[in-house]
Amino acid sequence: MAVLSRLTTSARQLSSLSSLAYITRTLTTTPNPKTLYFSQDSKDGERNVQWVFLGCPGVGKGTYASRLSTLLSVPHIATGDLVREELASSGPLSSQLSEIVNQGKLVSDEIIINLLSKRLEAGEARGESGFILDGFPRTLRQAEILEEVTDIDLVVNLKLQEEALLAKCLGRRICSECGANYNVATIDIKGENGKPGIYMAPLSPPPSCAQKLISRPDDTEPVVKERLRIYNEMSRPVEEFYRSRGKLLEFDLPGGIPESWPKLLQALNLDDHEVKQSAAA
Numbered sequence: 526m527a528v529l530s531r532l533t534t535s536a537r538q539l540s541s542l543s544s545l546a547y548i549t550r551t552l553t554t555t556p557n558p559k560t561l562y563f564s565q566d567s568k569d570g571e572r573n574v575q576w577v578f579l580g581c582p583g584v585g586k587g588t589y590a591s592r593l594s595t596l597l598s599v600p601h602i603a604t605g606d607l608v609r610e611e612l613a614s615s616g617p618l619s620s621q622l623s624e625i626v627n628q629g630k631l632v633s634d635e636i637i638i639n640l641l642s643k644r645l646e647a648g649e650a651r652g653e654s655g656f657i658l659d660g661f662p663r664t665l666r667q668a669e670i671l672e673e674v675t676d677i678d679l680v681v682n683l684k685l686q687e688e689a690l691l692a693k694c695l696g697r698r699i700c701s702e703c704g705a706n707y708n709v710a711t712i713d714i715k716g717e718n719g720k721p722g723i724y725m726a727p728l729s730p731p732p733s734c735a736q737k738l739i740s741r742p743d744d745t746e747p748v749v750k751e752r753l754r755i756y757n758e759m760s761r762p763v764e765e766f767y768r769s770r771g772k773l774l775e776f777d778l779p780g781g782i783p784e785s786w787p788k789l790l791q792a793l794n795l796d797d798h799e800v801k802q803s804a805a806a
């Protein structure tokens with residue numbers, strides 16, 4: 526896969542890539558996801574979608590990226606998961622990574638690109654094509670490198686007010702046995718001064734997972750606040766990077782999954798048939 530070899534080369538050369546030039550354009554057009562999605566038909570010899578999900582910690586990137594990856598039959602690649610797998614493997618990087626992650630900081634561009642290259646390589650060996658990236662790029666430099674190695678079709682920017690983000694991170698639970706994600710928080714923020722309120726019901730575990738729930742060590746209040754601060758400092762510019770290239774689709778979450786999923790599909794122009802199939806799944 527060309528993307529892989531170019532990304533691997535970028536990973537090797539990263540330290541020398543001190544000033545990758547990028548053109549700041551003032552395009553404010555919104556991409557047309559319908560065109561993007563339907564142009565991917567493999568029968569026409571086109572490749573699968575190459576999408577990116579941006580958004581603050583706790584916004585639900587993983588939830589929606591994972592649902593869309595099933596719908597579009599492309600892998601969902603979350604760099605946070607790659608980091609956690611590396612941590613769990615107790616490999617040479619793991620103690621260095623755990624310190625960084627547990628302080629809410631970003632790991633280096635070089636490490637993250639190496640982990641992503643390895644993941645793409647393994648996927649290529651399994652015959653994967655296309656991707657939905659979640660949590661990458663998170664710095665301007667990562668975005669510039671990605672732009673150099675491949676064409677990203679669409680970038681979905683999920684948005685939610687900060688009060689809800691903190692509550693969602695603190696309410697996040699994972700089944701230690703099957704890895705499924707749940708959320709025990711009930712979010713009920715009243716609208717005021719023209720700002721809309723938002724209600725999100727908890728995503729409760731079934732009895733089979735209820736006794737096995739754990740929290741991520743970086744989902745504590747001080748660490749979440751630091752991750753939000755770092756997102757604003759390091760990742761907001763990535764939104765502008767894609768906005769200026771006409772690739773950014775802004776999506777304000779209207780509520781929990783039942784309200785947001787159909788609206789997201791609508792915003793992406795994925796047709797009724799697919800919506801009904803996925804709602805039934």
Ligand SMILES: Nc1ncnc2c1ncn2[C@@H]1O[C@H](COP(=O)(O)OP(=O)(O)O)[C@@H](O)[C@H]1O
Nearest residue numbers: 582583604605608626630631632637660661663
């Ligand atoms: N693209 C990236 N660049 C640097 N660090 C990353 C990247 N993706 C993940 N990480 C590291 O992994 C941690 C967990 O990532 P993730 O699960 O995506 O968290 P979040 O809930 O904050 O979006 C991050 O706080 C960061 O330390």
